[in-house]
Amino acid sequence: MxxxxxxxxxxxxxxxxxxxxxxxxxxxxxxxxxxxxxxxxxxxxxxxxxxxxxxxxxxxxxxxxxxxxxxxxxxxxxxxxxxxxxxxxxxxxxxxxxxxxxxxxxxxxxxxxxxxxxxxxxxxxxxxxxxxxxxxxxxxxxxxxxxxxxxxxxxQTFGIAVPANSRFHTLQDVIAAAKADPGKLTYAHAGIGGATHVGMEQFAMAAGVKFNAIAYKGGAQALQDVLAGQVDLLADSSSWAPHVEAGKLRLLATWGEQRTPRFASTPTLKELGYNVVVExxxxxxxxxxxxxxxxxxxxxxxxxxxxxxxxxxxxxxxxxxxxxxxxxxxxxxxxxxxxxxxxxxxxxxxxxxxxxx
Missing domain, CATH: 3.40.190.150 (Bordetella uptake gene, domain 1)
Structure with missing residues (x-):
């Protein structure tokens, strides 16, 4: 936004x-x-x-x-x-x-x-x-x-992704880092008040952490800056999917009621104990x-x-x-x-x- x-x-x-x-x-x-x-x-x-x-x-x-x-x-x-x-x-x-x-x-x-x-x-x-x-x-x-x-x-299938070379391998790694240094970890989203922004803030509240939200005019530019390593996390709909399959991004969690079939090994926020569902x-x-x-x-x-x-x-x-x-x-x-x-x-x-x- x-x-x-x-x-x-x-x-x-x-x-x-x-x-x-x-x-x-x-x-x-x-x-x-x-x-x-x-x-x-x-x-x-x-x-x-x-x-x-x-x-x-x-x-x-x-x-x-x-x-x-x-x-x-x-x-x-x-x-x-x-x-x-x-x-x-x-x-x-x-x-x-x-x-x-x-x-x-x-x-x-x-x-x-x-x-x-x-x-x-x-x-x-x-x-x-x-x-x-x-x-x-x-x-x-x-x-x-x-x-x-x-x-x-x-x-839509929303999720949290990081660059393949990120130090974060699981969502638990992200939460631990966010608790150790509140407000330092950045995430890219497609607009203030939109689904990706609100969903991520719901998750942060449920996890008891604070992130630094970076707003973009749309998901495309947000994705590019995360791929370039300028932002720590990407919160978006499935724009990340081909990059996850290509090994350029790592998908840490999705936001639906159930796991998405194409990325069945990735847990949902709900599975991980955070009662957040965004579709x-x-x-x-x-x-x-x-x-x-x-x-x-x-x-x-x-x-x-x-x-x-x-x-x-x-x-x-x-x-x-x-x-x-x-x-x-x-x-x-x-x-x-x-x-x-x-x-x-x-x-x-x-x-x-x-x-x-």
Whole structure:
């Protein structure tokens, strides 16, 4: 998290068009279209004159859909969203254009989504951190009531890593050093108030130690400085994975409920006795006021996209556990997390931390 709120120029890229889809997806679209025609003929609705709103919903989507991703191109969240959009494009019969509006730990893109016209032609990723940043004053909306939720999709695998030549071979080594010299050990994270920062501070509190947190605008630069030996520890989602496999980094712990399959020999914080679990699931949503019929179409498309083999393959590659919830259930989940964040903000004194920065 930068010390201010940065701006970022949108970067748009065409994610998929129906003609580019795999044969299986094209066939699925054809079958869906044929079924819809048969139902219309059987019920006599094909020739009905519908009200304008219903007619628009029935024809939706008639043009490409913009999808706002609030993270930089190439990151794990960006990769998972692009995979979902590619499958959803085939099911909806229109291209989905991914536009990256990164900055402020995902809040720049979220603000743009919330301000968009609720017509179904602007949708996007909603980070679960909206529940925290709305209470910290960085997002001027109530995420419990002022957004439309379509699906919760997948989580992330977070962990603590060190350079391969580090003197720390286990997390216990880190804790011992931090207790011996409070505030000296540095860790790199992707932004004040974000999941990596808050998760690491939760761990520090549980372990009874104090670290020196170094904030970056994103995980990429944090990773590079740790690889270069300029920072002691890296707290990040699975950006470290290929470097751990290549022997350049050592993974000391992950933050999920269970060990991640690809790094099954690495313990979780919970296993090591620290009751800290951070998975930060991704979600998809739209502005408040989305017409119910359009909302239904989008929920159905992304439900199928999350269940697709195409998405599951990408999720496995980036260590993103599938955590699907339908829109209404995801909305309830957001409300639950909002209440948890209220307590966390108070316990970690996050408002004071932001003011000091």
């Amino acid at each position: 930068p010390h201010g709120i940065p701006t970022a120029s949108p970067t748009a890229s065409l994610i998929a068009s129906p003609s580019e889809l795999p044969t299986s997806l094209a066939r699925r679209r054809l079958l869906l279209g044929g079924a819809a025609t048969a139902v219309a003929a059987a019920t006599g609705t094909a020739g009905l004159i519908l009200p304008n709103g219903a007619r628009a919903a029935a024809a939706y989507p008639e043009r490409p859909i913009k999808f706002i991703c609030p993270w930089p191109v190439g990151g794990t969240a960006d990769q998972s969203m692009r995979a979902l959009c590619q499958v959803a494009a085939g099911l909806l019969g229109q291209s989905v254009v991914v536009e990256n509006q990164a900055g402020a730990s995902g809040m720049i893109g979220t603000k743009a989504l919330a301000r968009a016209n609720p017509d179904g032609y602007t949708i996007g990723q909603i980070p679960i951190s909206v529940t925290r940043f709305s209470q910290l004053g960085m997002l001027q909306l109530d995420p419990r009531t002022e957004l439309t939720y379509l699906a919760r999709t997948s989580g 930060a699931p991704n979600g998809i949503g739209a502005p408040k006021g989305l017409p119910p019929a359009i909302e239904k179409k989008l929920r159905e498309a992304f439900r199928a996209a999350v269940a697709s083999n195409e998405f599951k393959a990408v999720a496995a590659r980036i260590d993103a556990p599938v955590m699907y919830l339908d829109g209404p259930d995801y909305k309830k989940y957001v409300s639950t997390v909002y209440d948890q964040e209220t307590q966390l903000i108070q316990r970690l004194k996050l408002k004071e931390m932001l003011q000091q920065s």
